[in-house]
Amino acid sequence: MNRSPRNKYFTLLIGIAFLGYGSYRLISFYLGADYNTFRIIVDIILVLLGAWDIYRFIKISRKK
Secondary structure (H helix, E strand, O other), rough: OOOHHHHHHHHHHHHHHHHHHHHHHHHHHHHOOOOOOOHHHHHHHHHHHHHHHHHHHHHHHHOO
């Protein structure tokens, strides 16, 4: 199934946003912000999803 270029760039944008926001919240936690365990788990999941989206974008882009 071919993906449109717009959809690929949207995936990249979402990946960067997830990675950036999750990283920001994890860094603020390590610097002393008081977060509960659930919020930390959500932040880790956001970072992993963002990294996965960026990896998929690069993998698809290199095939062409």
